Every structure is written in C-alpha cells, then in structure tokens.
Amino acid sequence: MPPVTAVLLGAGNRGADVYGAWALAHPESLRIVAVAEPDDAKRATFAASHGIPSEGQFARWHDLLARPKLADAAIVALPDREHEASGQATLRAGYHTMLEKPIASTLDGTRRVVDAARNADVVLMLGYVLRYTPFFRAVRDVVRSGRLGDVVNLEWRENVHALHFAHSYVRGNWRREVDSSPMLLAKASHDLDLLTWITGRRIERLSSFASLLHFREEHAPPGAPQRCLDGCPVADACPFYAPKTYLTQSVGWPTSVISPDPSFEAREQALQTGPYGRCVYRSDNDVVDHQVVAFQFDSGASGTLTVHGHSAVEGRTLRIDGMKATLRGTFTGASQEITIQDHDEASFRGGAQPEVVPITAPTGMSGGGHGGGDDGLMHTFVGAVRSGSPLPLDLEVESHVLAFAAEDARRSGRVVTL
Structure with missing residues (x-):
C-alpha cells in the first residue's frame, strides 16, 4: 500500500x-x-x-x-x-x-x-495526542469498566514546570492572548478533552478563577534590565536567566525553538534580539499563570481542573473517586503510575496495598513524545485518511466549549451553565 x-x-x-x-x-x-x-x-x-x-x-x-x-x-x-x-x-x-x-x-x-x-x-x-497514550487509555478503561463504581469526584492537575511556562507563556508564542488564545485553551484543552473522553459524561456547570500572579513588572529584581544579556545583577541566582536555558550544550527543545541555526553564536544573537532573551518580569505577556476550574458533570459528580506554571516537576496528576474505589495517577516524563484502592475495611485500617494498573502500549506503537501519544495520533490519522471515514468530533469540540465557558466564568465571576 x-x-x-x-x-x-x-x-x-x-x-x-x-x-x-x-x-x-x-x-x-x-x-x-x-x-x-x-x-x-x-x-x-x-x-x-x-x-x-x-x-x-x-x-x-x-x-x-x-x-x-x-x-x-x-x-x-x-x-x-x-x-x-x-x-x-x-x-x-x-x-x-x-x-x-x-x-x-x-x-x-x-x-x-x-x-x-x-x-x-x-x-x-x-492534535489531542494524550488520547493516544497508553497511560490515559488505561485510565479510561478503568473508569469505563465500572471498577471504581459511579464517579463521585475528580481532581485533575496539569503541573507545568516553571521554565517551560516561562519559555512558552511568558517569552514565547502563547504569551499574549490577542496573538494566540487563552492559556487554558492553549495549554489545557488536552485536559478538558480528557475529562469528558475518560468519563463519558458532559460538564454542565462550571466556575473559574485565575490571574497573572508572578511574571509581572513589579516582581523584577532591582536593577534587572529588559534583556538578560544586558548585565543582569541577579544572573547567578535567577532560575529564569535566559542563558541558563538556551546557551547550554543541549540544542533540543526548547533551545531548538529560538533559532533555526543551533550554533552558539546564532543562539546568543537570538537572545540579544528576539523574545526569548527578555527578562521574564519585563516581557509583554498577559496570559494567566495559574487557573482553577470547578465543574459539575451531568451525572451530578463534581470535579476540579488546576493548571499552573510554577511546578518543579512537569506532568499531570489525577485522582478519581468512585463509589467503590479510588484511582490515583501520575503522568510525568520520569514516572507513569496508576493505582486503585478499594473502599473496604483493609484500606480503612491502613493495611491494604493498592492495586497497580498495568500500562501497556498497543502493538506497533513505538513510544516517543507525549508518552507515546504522538505516535498513536499519527498512526490513527493515517488510518483514517486511508479509510476516508470522518471521525466523530463532538467530544473534541466540547473541550473548546468548556475552555471558552471557563474564560467567561473567570472574567464575569459567575457560574456558567452549558
């Protein structure tokens, strides 16, 4: 073929x-x-x-x-x-x-x-790559199987490493809403998609709170210049000092983004003239750096989604409490783990070990970025093109509806009914 x-x-x-x-x-x-x-x-x-x-x-x-x-x-x-x-x-x-x-x-x-x-x-x-990771497919399988019982509450966190957030949402392409989209849509539409994809339920009410708390002019160290290379007095102490991220031996992401030429000289020039060399406290960013969304499913179950750019560990953590058992999950670059704890006498007394859910990749998946999701996404797309069969879009569009509703909620300070 x-x-x-x-x-x-x-x-x-x-x-x-x-x-x-x-x-x-x-x-x-x-x-x-x-x-x-x-x-x-x-x-x-x-x-x-x-x-x-x-x-x-x-x-x-x-x-x-x-x-x-x-x-x-x-x-x-x-x-x-x-x-x-x-x-x-x-x-x-x-x-x-x-x-x-x-x-x-x-x-x-x-x-x-x-x-x-x-x-x-x-x-x-x-490009919802996380649907195609073995990890999130395993979470979905557990929830849809009824192993937890009916879902009562869900806690979901996207923890963005502070340097990743500074790269993409303070200095980078997603720093200004007018030039891209709200932070929740740009970064967490994956997560809004997974909430409905995993549970099979729709969110019918939500509220949201957020702000740009840290990466602001008033938090700039005394004497900090507009650009890191212009003689920053706190270069050694500041974790966001641009050369620490971009002028190292590594030329992979995020360094690869700042210049198509990976040479030291080209990267230094990019920091002298481009957005990635600016002080994170003196950029033109306006998107929020933390946001929480509280929501209610059509089943009556409740939940929260938290997204923030101040983590020391990049990844997602989640907890899903059902009427029979609780699932906990950790999805980071260094660790992927899913456990289930039954609501029984042994767990109440502290003597029960949680069940560890196996995370196995489908045959033919080669791993790679986003925990194998990039590979799974592309295999699925190629298969869909060959079959010529349009894919269902309802839940994928739902994530966008939720993101815009959450933005409405945080700006207006009201509960939004969908």
Missing part, C-alpha cells in the same frame, strides 16, 4: 520536529510532498530533509492552497491565530486535515471549522 501523501503548513517545532520527524521514521505510512513556512531557513531545512523540490516549497500557506490539490492530506501546525482560516481552507480544498489544537481562538471560529469539515465530508482530526 503506498504511503499517504500530505502537505505541511508550518515547519516549526510541532510541524517539523514531530509530524515531519514521524514521516521520516515511517516512510511506508506518510510522505510529505509540499511545505508552507514563512521562515526561509526553516523551510529550506525541512524541504531538504524530505526531498521536496522547489515547486513544492511556499512561503505562504495561502499560495500552497491556491494550487490544485497536491496530496491526500494537510497537516496544519501554524500559530493559533491562523488555525481557523487555514483549517477551513484545507477542508474546503478537499484535504483530510490534521489540525493542531486549538481549532480556533474563538467559539464562533471553532464552529465554522467544524461546519467546514462536515460539509466537505473529509477527515478532521485534532
């Missing part, structure tokens, strides 16, 4: 380093035949690694999509604010589309993209 062919819109971190890398590792499944990327160096590097001739290279995605259809599918990995227009355009052009989340930066825009997919009768798949 020949590989699925695709065009790539956006050869940045996700486009080149995830989807592009997956295509190179699975040439029997996916071949990228054209690329649209405004950065000349990124476009040239990507085209060379994939053997894309000059006629398949475009600076603007509009120009690529103005051509007759070039492939079976389109992978959209552009900045958030371009998702709505580019997603609609690929769908209307007849491309099966893999669209990075979020679908759009507004609820009306989200609906327009989904309508375009349904009208075109092609596959639209969102």
Whole structure:
C-alpha cells in the first residue's frame, strides 16, 4: 500500500520536529510532498530533509492552497491565530486535515471549522495526542469498566514546570492572548478533552478563577534590565536567566525553538534580539499563570481542573473517586503510575496495598513524545485518511466549549451553565 501523501503548513517545532520527524521514521505510512513556512531557513531545512523540490516549497500557506490539490492530506501546525482560516481552507480544498489544537481562538471560529469539515465530508482530526497514550487509555478503561463504581469526584492537575511556562507563556508564542488564545485553551484543552473522553459524561456547570500572579513588572529584581544579556545583577541566582536555558550544550527543545541555526553564536544573537532573551518580569505577556476550574458533570459528580506554571516537576496528576474505589495517577516524563484502592475495611485500617494498573502500549506503537501519544495520533490519522471515514468530533469540540465557558466564568465571576 503506498504511503499517504500530505502537505505541511508550518515547519516549526510541532510541524517539523514531530509530524515531519514521524514521516521520516515511517516512510511506508506518510510522505510529505509540499511545505508552507514563512521562515526561509526553516523551510529550506525541512524541504531538504524530505526531498521536496522547489515547486513544492511556499512561503505562504495561502499560495500552497491556491494550487490544485497536491496530496491526500494537510497537516496544519501554524500559530493559533491562523488555525481557523487555514483549517477551513484545507477542508474546503478537499484535504483530510490534521489540525493542531486549538481549532480556533474563538467559539464562533471553532464552529465554522467544524461546519467546514462536515460539509466537505473529509477527515478532521485534532492534535489531542494524550488520547493516544497508553497511560490515559488505561485510565479510561478503568473508569469505563465500572471498577471504581459511579464517579463521585475528580481532581485533575496539569503541573507545568516553571521554565517551560516561562519559555512558552511568558517569552514565547502563547504569551499574549490577542496573538494566540487563552492559556487554558492553549495549554489545557488536552485536559478538558480528557475529562469528558475518560468519563463519558458532559460538564454542565462550571466556575473559574485565575490571574497573572508572578511574571509581572513589579516582581523584577532591582536593577534587572529588559534583556538578560544586558548585565543582569541577579544572573547567578535567577532560575529564569535566559542563558541558563538556551546557551547550554543541549540544542533540543526548547533551545531548538529560538533559532533555526543551533550554533552558539546564532543562539546568543537570538537572545540579544528576539523574545526569548527578555527578562521574564519585563516581557509583554498577559496570559494567566495559574487557573482553577470547578465543574459539575451531568451525572451530578463534581470535579476540579488546576493548571499552573510554577511546578518543579512537569506532568499531570489525577485522582478519581468512585463509589467503590479510588484511582490515583501520575503522568510525568520520569514516572507513569496508576493505582486503585478499594473502599473496604483493609484500606480503612491502613493495611491494604493498592492495586497497580498495568500500562501497556498497543502493538506497533513505538513510544516517543507525549508518552507515546504522538505516535498513536499519527498512526490513527493515517488510518483514517486511508479509510476516508470522518471521525466523530463532538467530544473534541466540547473541550473548546468548556475552555471558552471557563474564560467567561473567570472574567464575569459567575457560574456558567452549558
């Protein structure tokens, strides 16, 4: 069977380093035949690694999509604010589309993209990689099996390492809501998706609280300059001093994001002129750095989702209490564990050991980023394109509805009914 062919819109971190890398590792499944990327160096590097001739290279995605259809599918990995227009355009052009989340930066825009997919009768798949990890599939299997009994309460935390948050949401592409989307949608739409996907229930009421608490001008150390390299007096003590993150021996993520040229000189130049060299307390960021959402499912069960950018350990932690047992889960880069504790006499007396749930990858999954989710996502997308069968979108769209409702709740200070 020949590989699925695709065009790539956006050869940045996700486009080149995830989807592009997956295509190179699975040439029997996916071949990228054209690329649209405004950065000349990124476009040239990507085209060379994939053997894309000059006629398949475009600076603007509009120009690529103005051509007759070039492939079976389109992978959209552009900045958030371009998702709505580019997603609609690929769908209307007849491309099966893999669209990075979020679908759009507004609820009306989200609906327009989904309508375009349904009208075109092609596959639209969102980059919800965590659905495809063995860990979250195991959590879902436990909950859906009834092993816990009916779910009563759910606690879910996305703990973003402070340096990751500073990179992406203080200095990086998602630092300003007007240029991207609300932090909850940009970072935690995965989690909002998983809440409904795992439980099979819809959230019908919610409230939310959040603020930009730390990364603000008034918290800048005395004498701190606009840029770290301009002679910061607390360089040795500040964990956010940019050279500590970007001018090291490591040239992987997040260092790879700041410059297409990994040389020390190019990276130093990027810190002198680009956003990643700014003091985290003197940036132009405005998205919140912590948020909590309290919600009620249509079953009557309650829960909370907490997202914050001040963790020492990157990952997600969760607790799901049912009427019969409690599930606890830890999903980090260093550890993945799921346990179940029954609500019995032994657990009450403290003498029972929790049951450890095995986490096994499906046959053929090769692991990789997001706990194996990137690989699972791409295998599923290629399979959907080959079958030509549109995928159900209701729960994936639900995550966006929840994110916008939570933003309404936090700004208005009221409980929002969905």
